[in-house]
Amino acid sequence: xxxxxxxxxxxxxxxxxxxxxxxxxxxxxxxxxxxxxxxxxxxxxxxxxxxxxxxxxxxxxxxxxxxxxxxxxxxxxxxxxxxxxxxxxxxxxxxxxxxxxxxxxxxxxxxxxxxx
Amino acid sequence: xxxxxxxxxxxxxxxxxxxxxxxxxxxxxxxxxxxxxxxxxxxxxxxxxxxxxxxxxxxxxxxxxxxxxxxxxxxxxxxxxxxxxxxxxxxxxxxxxxxxxxxxxxx
Numbered sequence: 001x002x003x004x005x006x007x008x009x010x011x012x013x014x015x016x017x018x019x020x021x022x023x024x025x026x027x028x029x030x031x032x033x034x035x036x037x038x039x040x041x042x043x044x045x046x047x048x049x050x051x052x053x054x055x056x057x058x059x060x061x062x063x064x065x066x067x068x069x070x071x072x073x074x075x076x077x078x079x080x081x082x083x084x085x086x087x088x089x090x091x092x093x094x095x096x097x098x099x100x101x102x103x104x105x106x107x108x109x110x111x112x113x114x115x116x
Numbered sequence: 117x118x119x120x121x122x123x124x125x126x127x128x129x130x131x132x133x134x135x136x137x138x139x140x141x142x143x144x145x146x147x148x149x150x151x152x153x154x155x156x157x158x159x160x161x162x163x164x165x166x167x168x169x170x171x172x173x174x175x176x177x178x179x180x181x182x183x184x185x186x187x188x189x190x191x192x193x194x195x196x197x198x199x200x201x202x203x204x205x206x207x208x209x210x211x212x213x214x215x216x217x218x219x220x221x222x223x
Contacts, residue, residue: 034210043215044160044203093159095211104150105211107159 002028002098006108013084013115021079021111023094029074030096034105035067038091050077084115119143122204122214129221133194137217139204140186149206151178151189154216160203163189194221 003026013019023033033050048069049057056069068080077096081088093110122139129135141149149166164171166187170179177190187204201216 036213044213046210046212049210091157103148104162104165105205107161110159112157 002096002100002102002104002106004030004094004096004106004108006094006111008111009109010112011114013113015085015115016083018080018082019084019113021081021092021094021113023077023079023096023108025075025096025098025106028096028098028100030077030098031074032097033071033077034095034097035069035077035079036093036095038093038110044093047079052077081113084113086115089113089115118214119212120204120206120214122217124215124217126218126220129194129219131194131196131221131223133221134190134192135194135219136191137189137202137204137219138186139188139206139214139217140184141206142185143206143208144185145208146206147208148211149178149180149187150204150211151176151187152203152205152213154201154203156201160213163202166206191219194219196221196223 005024007022031052035047036044038044047062050069050071052071058064071077094108095105151163152160153163154160166178166180175192179188199221201218203216204214205211
């Protein structure tokens with residue numbers, strides 16, 4: 001089945017630094033990828049839709065200058081959390097849309113970000 | 117109003133019981149619907165897609181009611197290993213998730 005690889009699995013960084021998270025579709029091409037954030041005991045919240053070769057579409061309330069998304073190829077999308085603050089500490093998960101015969105959305109394993 | 121709403125539970129059921137979850141959606145244009153399972157501190161994993169005609173996979177049955185804008189998941193003969201949070205998802209062009217319903221199957 002479709003596999004999405006997400007790295008790193010966890011990261012601890014200092015306030016003010018930037019962190020890049022990668023999301024790769026390993027065996028299919030993903031024109032569209034999605035980035036979600038999940039705080040403890042809360043639902044997955046869609047942050048943005050990443051479209052290959054074009055600008056990402058951000059959900060209301062998500063700062064595009066803080067959460068930079070790049071989708072330069074059909075198999076890779078990156079999310080960069082810039083000038084991270086402790087309140088950015090969360091579980092970030094990417095999802096890729098598989099438009100092949102087994103249509104659906106496959107998730108990466110997630111990245112647990114802790115900002116200290 | 118949230119795009120996708122579901123009862124967070126928890127639902128505590130005995131082993132072997134049948135349990136059903138419902139999930140409502142607000143966007144009538146939604147075309148894709150899914151049920152995901154999420155274990156603690158893990159990524160969601162697709163349990164099943166939901167088709168208009170309803171679909172079944174072993175002990176799991178999913179149904180879609182477009183008129184009332186809800187999807188359902190039925191789990192028969194619950195196993196201890198079914199304990200998890202079940203997320204419904206749906207949307208048009210983008211997928212939105214419900215908060216998840218926590219299921220605890222007890223011996």
